[in-house]
Amino acid sequence: MTSTITVEHLWKVFGPKPERVVGTELAALPRAELRARTGCLAAVKDVSFAVEAGEVFVVMGLSGSGKSTLVRCLTRLIEPTSGEIGIDGEPVREMNPRRLRELRRHRVAMVFQHFGLLPHRSVLDNVAYGLEIQGVGRAERHRRAGEMLALVGLDGHEQQYPEQLSGGMQQRVGLARALAIDPAVLLFDEPFSALDPLIRRDMQAEVRRLHAEVGKTLLFITHDLAEALTLGDRIAVLRDGELVQVGTPEDLVGDPADDYVADFVRDVPRSDVLTLKWIMRDPAPGETVEDQPLPAATVIRDAIPRVLGAKLPIPVVDGDRRVGVVDADQLLPALIGHHRQVPV
Amino acid sequence: MTATMTRPVLRAGAPRWGRVLPVLLVVAAVVGYLVFRTDAAADSEDAAAFRFFTQVRDWVDANRDTSPVFLYGVNYVRLGVRLLVDAVRSGLSGLGFAGLVAAVTALAAVLAGWRTALVALGGFLAFGFLGLWTESVDTLVLTVSAVLLAVLIGVPIGVLAARVGWVGAALRPVLDVMQIMPTFAYLAPMTLLFLIGEPAAVIATLIYAVPATIRITELGIREVPVTTVEAATALGSTGRQLLTKVRLPLARPTIVLAVNQTIMMALSMVVITALINAPGLGQNIVQALERVNVGAAFDAGLAIVVMAVVLDRITAGAARRRAGRWGRGRWAAAAAALVAVVVVALLPIGEDLPRVSFAAPVNDLTGWIELHWYDATEWLKNAVSAGLLDPLETVLTTTPWWLFVLVVAAFGALVGGWRTAGIAGLAAAGIAGLGLWQHAMQTLATVLVTIVLTMAIGVLLGIWSARHDWFAAGLRPVLDAAQTMPSFVYLLPAVALFGASRFTAVVAGFVYAFPPVVRLVDRGLRDVPATVVEAATAAGSTSWQLLWKVQLPMARGGLLLAANQGIVMVLAMVVLGGLVGAGALGYDVVAGFSQREDFGKGLAAGFAIVLLGILLDRLTQGFHHAKGPR
Numbered sequence: 001m002t003s004t005i006t007v008e009h010l011w012k013v014f015g016p017k018p019e020r021v022v023g024t025e026l027a028a029l030p031r032a033e034l035r036a037r038t039g040c041l042a043a044v045k046d047v048s049f050a051v052e053a054g055e056v057f058v059v060m061g062l063s064g065s066g067k068s069t070l071v072r073c074l075t076r077l078i079e080p081t082s083g084e085i086g087i088d089g090e091p092v093r094e095m096n097p098r099r100l101r102e103l104r105r106h107r108v109a110m111v112f113q114h115f116g117l118l119p120h121r122s123v124l125d126n127v128a129y130g131l132e133i134q135g136v137g138r139a140e141r142h143r144r145a146g147e148m149l150a151l152v153g154l155d156g157h158e159q160q161y162p163e164q165l166s167g168g169m170q171q172r173v174g175l176a177r178a179l180a181i182d183p184a185v186l187l188f189d190e191p192f193s194a195l196d197p198l199i200r201r202d203m204q205a206e207v208r209r210l211h212a213e214v215g216k217t218l219l220f221i222t223h224d225l226a227e228a229l230t231l232g233d234r235i236a237v238l239r240d241g242e243l244v245q246v247g248t249p250e251d252l253v254g255d256p257a258d259d260y261v262a263d264f265v266r267d268v269p270r271s272d273v274l275t276l277k278w279i280m281r282d283p284a285p286g287e288t289v290e291d292q293p294l295p296a297a298t299v300i301r302d303a304i305p306r307v308l309g310a311k312l313p314i315p316v317v318d319g320d321r322r323v324g325v326v327d328a329d330q331l332l333p334a335l336i337g338h339h340r341q342v343p344v
Numbered sequence: 345m346t347a348t349m350t351r352p353v354l355r356a357g358a359p360r361w362g363r364v365l366p367v368l369l370v371v372a373a374v375v376g377y378l379v380f381r382t383d384a385a386a387d388s389e390d391a392a393a394f395r396f397f398t399q400v401r402d403w404v405d406a407n408r409d410t411s412p413v414f415l416y417g418v419n420y421v422r423l424g425v426r427l428l429v430d431a432v433r434s435g436l437s438g439l440g441f442a443g444l445v446a447a448v449t450a451l452a453a454v455l456a457g458w459r460t461a462l463v464a465l466g467g468f469l470a471f472g473f474l475g476l477w478t479e480s481v482d483t484l485v486l487t488v489s490a491v492l493l494a495v496l497i498g499v500p501i502g503v504l505a506a507r508v509g510w511v512g513a514a515l516r517p518v519l520d521v522m523q524i525m526p527t528f529a530y531l532a533p534m535t536l537l538f539l540i541g542e543p544a545a546v547i548a549t550l551i552y553a554v555p556a557t558i559r560i561t562e563l564g565i566r567e568v569p570v571t572t573v574e575a576a577t578a579l580g581s582t583g584r585q586l587l588t589k590v591r592l593p594l595a596r597p598t599i600v601l602a603v604n605q606t607i608m609m610a611l612s613m614v615v616i617t618a619l620i621n622a623p624g625l626g627q628n629i630v631q632a633l634e635r636v637n638v639g640a641a642f643d644a645g646l647a648i649v650v651m652a653v654v655l656d657r658i659t660a661g662a663a664r665r666r667a668g669r670w671g672r673g674r675w676a677a678a679a680a681a682l683v684a685v686v687v688v689a690l691l692p693i694g695e696d697l698p699r700v701s702f703a704a705p706v707n708d709l710t711g712w713i714e715l716h717w718y719d720a721t722e723w724l725k726n727a728v729s730a731g732l733l734d735p736l737e738t739v740l741t742t743t744p745w746w747l748f749v750l751v752v753a754a755f756g757a758l759v760g761g762w763r764t765a766g767i768a769g770l771a772a773a774g775i776a777g778l779g780l781w782q783h784a785m786q787t788l789a790t791v792l793v794t795i796v797l798t799m800a801i802g803v804l805l806g807i808w809s810a811r812h813d814w815f816a817a818g819l820r821p822v823l824d825a826a827q828t829m830p831s832f833v834y835l836l837p838a839v840a841l842f843g844a845s846r847f848t849a850v851v852a853g854f855v856y857a858f859p860p861v862v863r864l865v866d867r868g869l870r871d872v873p874a875t876v877v878e879a880a881t882a883a884g885s886t887s888w889q890l891l892w893k894v895q896l897p898m899a900r901g902g903l904l905l906a907a908n909q910g911i912v913m914v915l916a917m918v919v920l921g922g923l924v925g926a927g928a929l930g931y932d933v934v935a936g937f938s939q940r941e942d943f944g945k946g947l948a949a950g951f952a953i954v955l956l957g958i959l960l961d962r963l964t965q966g967f968h969h970a971k972g973p974r
């Protein structure tokens with residue numbers, strides 16, 4: 001199976017003569033030192049990953065960690081310094097301006113944190129903008145734009161102007177605009193960070209629903225761990241431009257690669273994310289267990305009633321194979337156990 | 345021990361030097377003046393510069409029809425502008441009196457709403473009632489022609505300046521100089537190239553107004569949010585699509601504002617081009633001023649102000665309107681308006697309206713003022729003349745030119761560094777080289793006295809307005825009105841009160857320049873962050889302490905900008921005062937237009953004015969950049 005997006009050894013260095021950094025001993029320097037020595041800032045450092053078709057891939061990191069730069073490099077809104085980018089196997093860095101425009105017009109669309117709507121156009125014409133610049137006729141593009149607005153729940157607002165809508169509604173327009181060109185890939189750069197928490201939750205639900213309905217490949221940038229965990233099939237953690245860890249939500253929570261990731265996931269309720277796989281133990285020799293097993297992929301929280309109600313440990317199976325057992329002794333640390341450290 | 349002793353001394357040393365230097369400079373200048381002062385010999389009537397300019401004129405006159413520069417360049421420009429003016433004139437006059445009134449009213453209604461339409465209707469009818477219809481149309485024709493050219497040239501250049509780094513960088517100093525050039529200085533070179541008359545007037549107006557078009561357009565394009573441009577790029581827009589579908593529409597309100605400013609500046613200049621024989625309302629004013637007949641000038645002045653207000657309202661209203669929000673209703677209204685205009689234009693309505701003139705009552709009023717206020721106005725005039733103008737003028741005119749150059753350069757170095765020193769020093773030396781030292785120093789004395797008065801009163805009013813909202817609210821319409829009035833008009837009340845004299849120029853300059861000063865001071869004070877004011881108040885400052893120790897120091901950027909703007913405006917007005925008895929450089933320029941043998945001197949005076957403007961601007965601007973916040 002080929003990946004939809006592939007990124008290999010991607011670098012973006014801002015500053016004077018950025019080429020001199022990559023591939024020299026300067027490349028190994030930490031960000032601050034590089035900046036002091038050369039005045040250059042390595043916003044993205046040697047990042048590689050692949051996103052599978054239909055996947056929701058989340059890139060997470062603190063502000064300034066290079067997330068926006070990374071996502072803009074994918075369609076060369078920011079020109080990368082070095083590395084390879086492939087979309088559907090086609091090398092993006094080798095595209096000429098015309099081909100690149102085709103890519104942006106038909107295959108990859110983006111949703112922005114600050115919406116980027118055109119204030120002088122009605123909602124309908126905003127959504128139709130992408131089709132308009134492709135040369136799609138007026139009636140046809142308005143029809144498609146209308147459909148997209150219905151899809152994101154904004155029917156009836158076609159003739160309004162962006163400033164008349166709330167933030168959440170404006171971002172729905174941004175979403176509809178991206179969907180209108182029917183792209184295979186959608187890029188989101190912190191689309192909901194500017195919204196109130198309640199609206200944000202609505203919008204996350206909306207993205208999940210749309211993903212289920214239209215089945216596109218999503219690359220989603222956020223600095224919010226809860227958002228990453230809700231949406232991501234896989235999550236990549238970025239720190240100072242470098243990729244620290246790529247994995248499923250439970251990989252991150254159960255087995256953080258370093259203190260940075262551990263810090264990130266410290267306050268996550270582990271029982272909501274981890275599965276039995278992470279807490280089961282080997283059966284003691286000759287131990288008697290319950291008859292009815294639990295699959296290893298069961299989220300801990302969902303196993304609570306069974307485990308607490310059972311008198312004996314419950315076997316955990318992966319397919320037909322028994323991989324371990326679980327009883328209340330394993331359950332309790334996971335339930336109480338995100339050890340909040342008290343600063344001294 | 346010694347280390348701890350010396351360090352604070354060293355640290356305290358730097359700021360103390362900063363304070364001692366200006367004092368030393370002043371002392372040195374005074375000593376230098378006392379030792380070297382001259383006896384203020386009058387300027388020669390036959391300076392080398394005059395002769396040179398006269399020769400240039402003679403050469404141009406001799407080669408106007410043979411030199412390729414003229415045959416294939418200048419003369420074609422002149423011809424093209426002439427054709428444009430004729431086309432605009434036949435368009436506007438072709439509508440006839442009723443047609444034009446209806447057209448302007450309809451335009452106002454469509455662009456800016458019915459209130460503005462009523463203002464436009466009343467205003468244009470007033471031209472007829474005042475018996476100034478032909479003159480008003482002439483002024484309008486020249487203004488419209490110049491604005492058309494300014495927009496055609498200025499908007500693309502503004503877009504280019506915003507989008508192409510080096511174009512913007514290269515244009516900035518050029519525009520800076522263009523914007524400090526007093527209106528008067530343009531006229532002589534224009535007549536040299538394009539002869540007197542309408543084309544020269546339109547081109548002078550264009551040069552005067554186009555910097556505003558370029559600057560504001562550039563600003564509008566630069567202000568388009570990068571996020572919006574990025575979103576459109578991400579959808580695959582081409583560069584051209586970004587320009588036509590994103591940048592220009594988003595910058596539209598600002599560009600309309602640029603047109604508004606261009607119109608106001610153009611109108612102001614068109615009136616002044618009466619001095620180079622352009623027709624229109626300006627002619628009435630110039631002729632009346634020459635006879636110090638305020639009443640006769642009043643009607644024309646009123647018509648100019650009315651035209652300024654109408655044009656301002658229409659374009660300002662259009663700037664507020666949202667683009668692309670023209671529902672069916674608006675298009676229908678526009679179509680209806682067009683039909684109405686055509687119908688009205690075809691109706692046999694003439695301009696033979698009952699005449700209304702304010703000449704007689706205004707002359708009565710000035711007579712009355714002369715009779716009853718004579719002592720007061722005369723006292724004021726003499727006090728300022730004898731107390732401020734004369735001593736300063738004596739000092740400046742008896743200063744040897746090289747000492748002046750040295751002092752200017754030293755002061756420039758102090759406030760803005762070597763660059764400022766060099767530019768200001770060269771400008772001063774250039775004035776000396778033009779052979780108009782006495783006149784330049786007389787003009788400078790008048791300018792300095794005016795700017796001191798303007799700043800003193802302007803800052804007081806500004807402080808007052810920043811501290812009392814009711815005062816600010818009351819002042820705002822006055823300032824708004826003052827800023828839409830073309831500069832020429834300001835001479836009228838000054839002449840009415842003080843007759844023809846230097847002091848008249850001081851008063852006109854003050855009235856012209858104080859609104860922006862008040863504005864900038866008020867804004868500077870109000871921009872001091874509320875949190876800072878709150879903190880100082882919480883620390884127990886009285887409101888005067890707050891003003892002196894917090895608000896004024898923090899607003900110094902605004903104050904210095906006010907001084908800079910004020911001084912450039914004052915210079916423009918004082919020069920214009922040459923028409924009403926202020927003499928010196930302004931008079932030389934005017935004389936250059938009217939007397940053939942004085943052409944060289946007039947042109948030299950024009951250059952001297954420009955150099956004086958650069959000098960004053962650099963000294964205040966350098967101050968602004970060097971010591972202002974950030």
Ligand SMILES: Nc1ncnc2c1ncn2[C@@H]1O[C@H](COP(=O)(O)OP(=O)(O)O)[C@@H](O)[C@H]1O
Binds near residue numbers: 014043063064067
């Ligand atoms: N155009 C630019 N020029 C110089 N530095 C930049 C530019 N854009 C971003 N940066 C720097 O690169 C780093 C990463 O920025 P960004 O990708 O916006 O981070 P994030 O989106 O994760 O907050 C930051 O330190 C930022 O200051």
Ligand SMILES: [Mg+2]
Binds near residue numbers: 067068069190
């Ligand atoms: Mg970002």
